[in-house]
Amino acid sequence: MSWFLRIFFHLLYHSFAWSYDLVAAAVSGGHWKDWVRSVLPLIEGKDVLELGIGTGTLQAALIAAGYRTFGIDQSRHMLRIAKDKVHKTVQQPAMLVRGLAQQIPLSNSSMDTIVATFPSEYIAYPETLKACRRVLRPMGKLIVLLGVQVGGGSIVSILLRGIYRVTGQTLPDRNTLEESRVKLNEYGFNARIETIAYQQDLLTVIVAASDSTSQPEFLM
Numbered sequence: 483m484s485w486f487l488r489i490f491f492h493l494l495y496h497s498f499a500w501s502y503d504l505v506a507a508a509v510s511g512g513h514w515k516d517w518v519r520s521v522l523p524l525i526e527g528k529d530v531l532e533l534g535i536g537t538g539t540l541q542a543a544l545i546a547a548g549y550r551t552f553g554i555d556q557s558r559h560m561l562r563i564a565k566d567k568v569h570k571t572v573q574q575p576a577m578l579v580r581g582l583a584q585q586i587p588l589s590n591s592s593m594d595t596i597v598a599t600f601p602s603e604y605i606a607y608p609e610t611l612k613a614c615r616r617v618l619r620p621m622g623k624l625i626v627l628l629g630v631q632v633g634g635g636s637i638v639s640i641l642l643r644g645i646y647r648v649t650g651q652t653l654p655d656r657n658t659l660e661e662s663r664v665k666l667n668e669y670g671f672n673a674r675i676e677t678i679a680y681q682q683d684l685l686t687v688i689v690a691a692s693d694s695t696s697q698p699e700f701l702m
Contacts, residue, residue, distance in 0.1 A: 499559035527594020538564030542571040553578040584609035599627040611669040618692040633682030
């Protein structure tokens, strides 16, 4: 990621978090919230942790669906917006904390599913993978929505594909995805790559089940 994009995303996630939903809608042709909510059918169990909650779109959907949810985000600006959104949408308090995915403040084997949608590079850090494996219950699931391939032949779709290419926000190639899957397996997961179709778009998701037969070093 270029220095310009790093600065842009840092501002978007922090000082300009108030504009996040507007920007997300603009760069997705209005589909961003639907893309984020597309992972709901993959959620299992009752206790769900979301990493990088953003403005709370998925948090609100999870709570509305009856899950007991927890959320973590580094940005206090995002957390404030997310709390307001959840309260206005489902009239329930959100259990959100400020922190890092590398240091999840939850006890061992306490979550059934961990989910992250369109995360930045933190999701691949060894510390993040170890933290997720520690917090998940046996056979719990880590679900990561990596990105989208915009389909269709409309002017908007063509423009979005061009923007993604210029900014480097295109999906990883098949070899990179396979390397990611293998890496997850090394950290105590059984991972697979899935594709979710939304209208003419294709969303790429990694679904990684916590391997109850493995013994990561933090459990040994």
